[in-house]
Structure formats: C-alpha cells, structure tokens
Amino acid sequence: MQQKTSVTIRDVAQAAGCSVATASRVLNKSGPASAEVRERVERAARDLDFSFSSIGRALQSRRSMTIGCLVPSLANPVFAEAVQGVQSELKDSGYQLLISCSNYDETADNAAIETLMSKDADGLIATMVAPDRSAALRQAQQRGTPVSLMFHDPIEGFTTAYVDNFEAAREVARQFVRLGHRRIGFLALRFSTSDRSRNRYAGFCAECRARGLPDPVLIEIGEAEASRPDSLAAILNDHPTLTAIFASNDFLAIAVHKAARLLGRRVPQDLSVAGFDGIEIGRLLEAPLATIETSPEAMGRQAARSLLEAMQGQVPIQPPALPFHFRAGATLAAPNPE
Known part of the structure; x- marks a missing residue:
C-alpha cells in the first residue's frame, strides 16, 4: 500500500518516456497527444497502479488552483x-x-x-x-x-x-533596402520602457549598417501624439526626407498612414509604412498594412x-x-x- 501511494505523475511520465506535462494532459484528457503516446502513458499508469484521482490530489495539495x-x-x-x-x-x-x-x-x-x-x-x-x-x-x-x-x-x-524581435526587425530593414529606401525612420511609443521596441530598433539598425546605410532616424512619441493624427502629422513634417517608416507596432503604423494623408503624402507612393504584430485590422485597411505577422x-x-x-x-x-x-x-x- 505504501508503494502505491508513493507513485507520482513523474514516475508515470518516466515509464512512458514523455514529459510530466504530456502525461498529465493524457491522464486528465486536457490536451492533444498522439495515439501512440496516449497508449504508452495509460499503460504506464496501469502498470504502476497510478490512480487517475492522484492527479487531482497532487494538484490540489497546497495550491489555490x-x-x-x-x-x-x-x-x-x-x-x-x-x-x-x-x-x-x-x-x-x-x-x-x-x-x-x-x-x-x-x-x-x-x-x-x-x-x-x-x-x-x-x-x-x-x-x-x-x-x-x-x-x-x-x-x-x-x-x-x-x-x-x-x-x-x-x-x-x-x-x-x-x-525574436531583433531578427524580425532585420527582415523589415531588408524589405526596405531591397526596394531602394535609404532615408528610413523608426517610430516608437514607450521606447524607454519597452524592451520589445528597443530590440526591434536594435535589429533594424544592425541590418541597415550591414547594408551600408546609416542608422535609421529614431522618432520617439508620447501617448498624446500617438492618439492624435494632427500631432503625429506635425512630427512627421519635421522629417520630410524620410521615404519609409517602420513603426514599432501596427497601431502606430496605422496612425502614420492617417497622419501622412493629412500632410498630403500618399502611402506607399510618397511614404512606405510597415508595422509589427499582424493585427487583423491591418488586413482590412484600404491599403492592407505591411507588417511582421506573429501569433x-x-x-x-x-x-x-x-x-x-x-x-x-x-x-x-x-x-x-x-x-x-x-x-x-x-x-x-x-x-x-x-
């Protein structure tokens, strides 16, 4: 009896040759597993006399769930x-x-x-x-x-x-350079407090340097500018030579699109724009957004x-x-x- 109660889900996983998480999913019927893995786990549980209810006891001990x-x-x-x-x-x-x-x-x-x-x-x-x-x-x-x-x-x-934000941003830079852009900007919101934004800029710069271009212009904006197209237009107006902008997320890229229109600049004829994330609304724009698509x-x-x-x-x-x-x-x- 003592041996029976000492059997754990880890023992079952080891006998079945799989991870603890996989064994738990199989015995709880809470996730996908191949028929072969499922059979191994269930056989190991039977051979070790591991009770299915042991999972519940193990999870509930000293836990709030x-x-x-x-x-x-x-x-x-x-x-x-x-x-x-x-x-x-x-x-x-x-x-x-x-x-x-x-x-x-x-x-x-x-x-x-x-x-x-x-x-x-x-x-x-x-x-x-x-x-x-x-x-x-x-x-x-x-x-x-x-x-x-x-x-x-x-x-x-x-x-x-x-x-990998660094590598994803390098891909955006490659796309810009492939089309012939040399005067490039990076638009960032919360740059100082977002490791994601900083790593994207670092990767963007690295690829530009590798291709003989200067570092992209870093344009940092606040919440007010991001939410007001006229304010963002004024900022873009300070950078009239830029031909392409990589925005640190899709919402910013969409805002750039709108701000450029206020300045009479056409996207992409006068200004190319790319974002990051691949949110669904980007597909629904009149000009679907170029972006890094993630899940x-x-x-x-x-x-x-x-x-x-x-x-x-x-x-x-x-x-x-x-x-x-x-x-x-x-x-x-x-x-x-x-």
Missing part, C-alpha cells in the same frame, strides 16, 4: 489574443485565471504582482515594463512561485514565450505550457522563439525617383 496573468492592456488585441491562448491551454486543467492590467506602468506592474501573490496564485504569466528589475517578480520566485513571461526576449532566470495566441499557449510544466516539477527549459512572417501588404513600395 489559480494562475495570475499580467498584461499591459486588453484594449490591444495582441495582448487579448495572448490571454485567450493562455486560457485555451489551461482549459480542463482545473486552474482559474486571474487577469490584471498595468497600462504599461512599472509601478503598477509590481503592485499587480504583489496583489496576485496575496491571493496565493500558484503561478504567474506576465508581460511587464521591466521584468528583469522587478522586485515583486523576484520575490515571487523566491517564494517558489513559477513564472512564465510572454513577448519578452529571453531574460536570465525566466522562461519566456516570444518572437499572440500561440505565444499565450506556449507561456501556459511552460508554466504548467514548471508547476509540475519540471526543470524550466527556454523554448525556441516562435515563428514570424513578413506580410507584404500594400503600404510598401519603391521610393519616388529623386
């Missing part, structure tokens, strides 16, 4: 889709998601983490201003709470679900998988970057001849 999820905003469809991916991956796992938004504020980030921890969240999934210097996030780790990040490039001490939903799923594996005792392993695709759209063209 909640996971905290912190994102900057749900108004941005990129983060909303990622949260949907998290929820899809957690389906039938028994965990409830506690969602918090910080509005891109570092102080609010830390306060949200502290609140989620006060509610005894068993794990955390987060997109933050600065996770690498977040005292609250480090305290959560010190308490033994598993943490999985989304959207951030790899940071020591954390697993993250991400797209926030897949990002959320990956972050949730990594967290569940950590919560089940697996040693965290950084997954590879998720794929991206350059969508040509109709806002990118060769510059007008001099």
Whole structure:
C-alpha cells in the first residue's frame, strides 16, 4: 500500500518516456497527444497502479488552483489574443485565471504582482515594463512561485514565450533596402520602457549598417501624439526626407498612414509604412498594412505550457522563439525617383 501511494505523475511520465506535462494532459484528457503516446502513458499508469484521482490530489495539495496573468492592456488585441491562448491551454486543467492590467506602468506592474501573490496564485504569466528589475517578480520566485513571461526576449532566470524581435526587425530593414529606401525612420511609443521596441530598433539598425546605410532616424512619441493624427502629422513634417517608416507596432503604423494623408503624402507612393504584430485590422485597411505577422495566441499557449510544466516539477527549459512572417501588404513600395 505504501508503494502505491508513493507513485507520482513523474514516475508515470518516466515509464512512458514523455514529459510530466504530456502525461498529465493524457491522464486528465486536457490536451492533444498522439495515439501512440496516449497508449504508452495509460499503460504506464496501469502498470504502476497510478490512480487517475492522484492527479487531482497532487494538484490540489497546497495550491489555490489559480494562475495570475499580467498584461499591459486588453484594449490591444495582441495582448487579448495572448490571454485567450493562455486560457485555451489551461482549459480542463482545473486552474482559474486571474487577469490584471498595468497600462504599461512599472509601478503598477509590481503592485499587480504583489496583489496576485496575496491571493496565493500558484503561478504567474506576465508581460511587464521591466521584468528583469522587478522586485515583486523576484520575490515571487523566491517564494517558489513559477513564472512564465510572454513577448519578452529571453531574460536570465525566466522562461519566456516570444518572437525574436531583433531578427524580425532585420527582415523589415531588408524589405526596405531591397526596394531602394535609404532615408528610413523608426517610430516608437514607450521606447524607454519597452524592451520589445528597443530590440526591434536594435535589429533594424544592425541590418541597415550591414547594408551600408546609416542608422535609421529614431522618432520617439508620447501617448498624446500617438492618439492624435494632427500631432503625429506635425512630427512627421519635421522629417520630410524620410521615404519609409517602420513603426514599432501596427497601431502606430496605422496612425502614420492617417497622419501622412493629412500632410498630403500618399502611402506607399510618397511614404512606405510597415508595422509589427499582424493585427487583423491591418488586413482590412484600404491599403492592407505591411507588417511582421506573429501569433499572440500561440505565444499565450506556449507561456501556459511552460508554466504548467514548471508547476509540475519540471526543470524550466527556454523554448525556441516562435515563428514570424513578413506580410507584404500594400503600404510598401519603391521610393519616388529623386
């Protein structure tokens, strides 16, 4: 009897030759697995006399069965889709998601983490201003709470679900240069507080330098300019020689499109524009937006998988970057001849 109760899900996974997360999904019937893997797991569970109810006891011991999820905003469809991916991956796992938004504020980030921890969240999934210097996030780790990040490039001490922002931005630069653009700008919102925006600019610069071009002009704007086409038009008017602009996200790229129209500049004939994220509304514009297309939903799923594996005792392993695709759209063209 003693031997029976000491059998764990880890023993089943080892006998079946799969991960703990896979064994849990099979026995919980909570996720996909091939017929061959499913048969191995179920046979191992039978051979070890592992009770299906043992999963519930293991999960419920010393746990609140909640996971905290912190994102900057749900108004941005990129983060909303990622949260949907998290929820899809957690389906039938028994965990409830506690969602918090910080509005891109570092102080609010830390306060949200502290609140989620006060509610005894068993794990955390987060997109933050600065996770690498977040005292609250480090305290959560010190308490033994598993943490999985989304959207951030790899940071020591954390697993993250991400797209390689540096390489994706290099692809945008290649597309611009291929068409003959040499006077190029990078438009950024929250540049000082977004590692994603900074890494995109770094990759953009690296590819321009590799092709003998000067660093792109960095144009930093605030919330007011981003939300007011006339204000953004005034800023663009200060850079009349630019023939192409890479905006750090699709919303900014769409705003550039509108601001250029106010200046009487046609997109893409007078100004080429590209964005980042691949939000669906970009496809619906009269001139579909050129952009780096990603899958926030897949990002959320990956972050949730990594967290569940950590919560089940697996040693965290950084997954590879998720794929991206350059969508040509109709806002990118060769510059007008001099």
